[in-house]
Amino acid sequence: MIIKDTVCPFCGCLCDDIEVTVEDGKIVATDNACTLGTSKFLGDHRMKSPIRRVGKEWKEISYDEAIDYTVDMLLDADRPLLYGWSGTHGEAQCVGVHMAELLKGVIDNTSSVCHGPSILAIQEVGHPGCTLGQVKNRADIIIYWGCNPIDAHPRHLSRYTRYANGFFLENSFRDRKVIVVDVRKSQTTNLADEFVQIKPGCDYAVLSALRAIVRGKGDDLPRTVGGVQREQLFRIVDLCKKAKFGAVYFGLGLTMTAGKYKNIRNAIELVDELNRHTKFTISAMRGHYNVYGSNEVNTWMTGYPFGIDFSRGIAFYNPGETTAVDILARKECDACLIVASDPAAHFPRPCIEHLAEIPVVQIDPYANATTAFCDVQIPVGITGIDAAGTAYRMDGVPIRTKKVLETAYPSDEEILGSVYARIQEVRQP
Ligand code: SF4
Incomplete structure (x- = not known):
């Protein structure tokens, strides 16, 4: 049996044109x-x-x-931490919020630990964004800054940018310009029309230089800014101003380097300046x-x-105080429920050491x-495979993922719903 228009539940592109063949x-x-x-x-x-350590x-x-x-673990805890959530559907995330409250x-x-600083900016x-469909059909210039979609979002270029046909564009496949800004060469830089190699940690300075040029105040810039030649900076601004519709996509190379959320704020303000011209x-x-859905x-x-x-x-919300890494590093939580993520693969060592000392339950297929x-x-x-649910694409469009396999596994929502119902019996009798 072939199931058409299946949604891929892996990366933020949420490609919805997958054909899945199911046999036996x-x-x-x-x-x-x-x-x-x-x-x-x-x-x-x-x-x-399920498994239990004995x-x-x-x-x-x-x-x-x-x-x-x-x-029992959650009811016994004074300060439980409920972490993860980006690899599950919105319905399960809802139960998680009710349970935490x-x-x-x-x-x-x-x-x-990824685009949090982008959200702060x-x-x-504000966020002058648009859907991926608008970019596909209208954008004649794309800038990838601090990201490598060929490795991390492989179909972003073929469905929406470099290799996509645009409804309102002629010869988009040939004429669409792609600029890649990064600290090193990557597979994505290899297919750029313009590769801007900047020195690590200099994103803020390069963004500020571009903003100065857009405002017509670039004459006093030094010969290089952040390792980029002045001439190249002027050339990029010229390309951007001549474009009819431009789209900037940024990754953790901009969000998580020196400057953090200030980098994103500067990038948004560059886009704001460009919007005075195009x-x-x-x-x-x-x-x-x-993760957008969470x-x-x-x-x-x-x-x-x-x-x-x-x-x-x-x-109450105060990033740096109420975020998982900070709470774990301060050894503050006394139990942890982890849903659809793998913090031990990403968190700093002191956080993992604390996880090893407290009761932890993980809900995950693998x-x-x-x-x-x-x-x-x-x-x-x-x-998206053996459970249906709603997910948000990277541009904020909610998409219903399909159930394409019948298995005996309960969904995240079912397990969390059972836990929540039992907690309600005790805390809301
Ligand atoms: Fe899945 Fe690849 Fe599309 Fe990402 S780009 S949603 S991994 S098919």
Whole structure:
């Protein structure tokens, strides 16, 4: 059986044109997916049942026992941390927010260690963004800054930018210009019309120089800014001003380098300056397929996009204080529920050391680096494969992902719903 128009639940592109071939209850082939998407659909090695650590061994337990353990752990905790959420659907994220509020705990998602600074900048100066469809059909110049979509979002270029046909453009395939700004060469720089190699940590200075040129005040610039020749900076501004519609996409190479959210604020303000001459937009290259959704769900339920602390009885948000890395590094939380993420693979060592000292439950289909620090792991269906749900694409468009396989795995929402119902019995009798 071939299932058409399936949504790929891997990266923020959420490609919705995947054809999945299912035979004997297994996915055996995909069409249109990139290698990352294909490996997610064809991935094997799923955990068969929940496991619990007993001494130095793992013991298989039932779903009921795993839910019992999770409920007891969360009810016993004074300051539970509920972390992850970017690899699951919006319906499960909703349950997570309700649960954190009832427990007076902290809920944080993976954007606090990726595009959190981008969100802080957007909160300050706004977001002149647009949908990927607008870029595909209208943009005649694309700037990738601090990102490498060929590796991280492989179909971004073929569906929306470099190789996409634009409805309102003639010869977009040939004429669309691509500028890549990065500190080193990558596969994406190889196909750029203009590669701007900047010195590490100099993004803010280069953005400021470009803004000065756009405003007609570039005459006093030095010969090079951040390792970039003055002539190249003028050439880029000239290309941008002559464009009819430009789109800037930025990644963690801009967000997580020196300057952090100030870099993004400066980039948004450059786009603002360019909008006095032509039409320009800017957007983040969101990584996990529903990390944008975790910000959306948290914001419309609490007013804040990540790092929300309910210990005061109200939603309180202060990145750097209420975010997972900071809470773990200060050894503040006394239990942790991890959903659809792998903090042990990314967090600093002091955070992982604290995870090793407190009770931890992970809800995830696969064993990963965090499994080594768990007391219980509960395998679930993969949203977009054996569970349906809503996810937000990197441009903020909500898309319904399909269930293409029938399996016995419960969804994240079902497991979290059972845990939440049991907590309600105690805390809201
Ligand atoms: Fe999946 Fe992203 Fe590849 Fe599209 S680009 S097929 S969403 S991994």
